[in-house]
Amino acid sequence: MPTNLAKESAACAAVNEQIHNNVRIIGIGSGSTIIPAVKRIAEIVQKDNLDLICVPTSLQARELILSNGLKLSSLVEHQELDLAIDGADEIDEQFNCIKGGGGCQTQEKLVAFCSKKFIVVADEKKWSKRLGNTWTKGIPIEVIPIAYKITKKEIEKQLGGEVIVREGTEKLGPVLTDQGNFILDWKFDASKTSNWSDVNQTLKMIPGVVETGLFVNMIYKAYLGNSEGKVEVKTNPAISS
Ligand SMILES: O=C(CO)[C@H](O)[C@H](O)COP(=O)(O)O
Structure with a gap:
């Protein structure tokens, strides 16, 4: 399915670029795009024998971490994360985004807030000039x-x-x-x-x-996949790496 290819490509490109030895604690988002991301994280962890701790943003994320054989922790044990990876419902050109289509925005925002870098993975259709143009559910x-x-x-x-x-x-x-x-x-x-x-x-x-599903200028990078499997990476100039 074209949409799945878009999501999968974005997820894999982000994980390939962002998961390495220096990332020890990662926040795991919720939704459908995060599923291939976690699968790819598990492959890299196994291949490179990484010691990676994962902090979930929902019960769904918790199950994903466990079913992919990754190490589960929480914000009670870890309040400083190296990276958080998540999906989004809409992202605007100022790198604001709407999240919570799956109802997980409170934990998602907490995890993003605690992370040195917050990256999102999505179908390119979620990138828009202004919030509300493509995501009309509120x-x-x-x-x-x-x-x-x-x-x-x-x-x-x-x-x-x-x-x-x-x-x-x-x-x-x-x-x-x-x-x-x-x-x-x-x-x-x-x-x-x-x-x-x-x-x-x-x-x-x-x-x-x-909590609200409005993430105001929190995104460091957005990985946007298209139906042909190509990925565009948008970097927020207001957030240094
Ligand atoms: O915010 C979320 C859940 O609360 C999701 O990350 C958002 O809805 C995007 O989901 P998907 O990857 O399925 O398009």
Whole structure:
């Protein structure tokens, strides 16, 4: 499938370039693009006999680490990571991105924050001029369950747009995160919103908000694969290597 080739190529290019002896502790993201990345990490670890410790961003990532025979740890043991690798839902030209399509943004942001370098792997279609152009499901926001009505009302009042409580497909009612919280998807007007740092601050000031899926200028490199298996690497000039 072309999309899988795009994701796989991006994942393998990133891992081939970034995994070496000096990387001792790595954050492992969540989603579908991270699956071939972890597989490739495991191959390199075995081939080069590397001693690599992996910190997951979700239960999915935890299982991926274990099923690929890698060493599992957590942010309780390690708060300084050499690298974190993750997928993304949309990345803009200023290297801001939306994450949390799979509902893991809180742990994903923690792991990215603790990492010296944060790299993303994605289909090239996820790169866009401005956030909201291609990802139209909104910005995922984790909230504590008791606050969901207050936070929904407050986000709409302060920032406009529409907030949807994310619901399950195989279960009635709200989706629960790995932390047992709810997810709100904030659908914003892409043409009116651009100062993502301010938007993120505003969201984080609302009581009940745990974390947002807005990653403001955190990306060091984005590896973008296309349907022919070619990979373009975009490097953030604002983050030194
Ligand atoms: O943020 C995420 C999960 O919360 C994922 O990394 C994001 O949704 C991208 O997923 P995929 O690699 O399947 O396109």
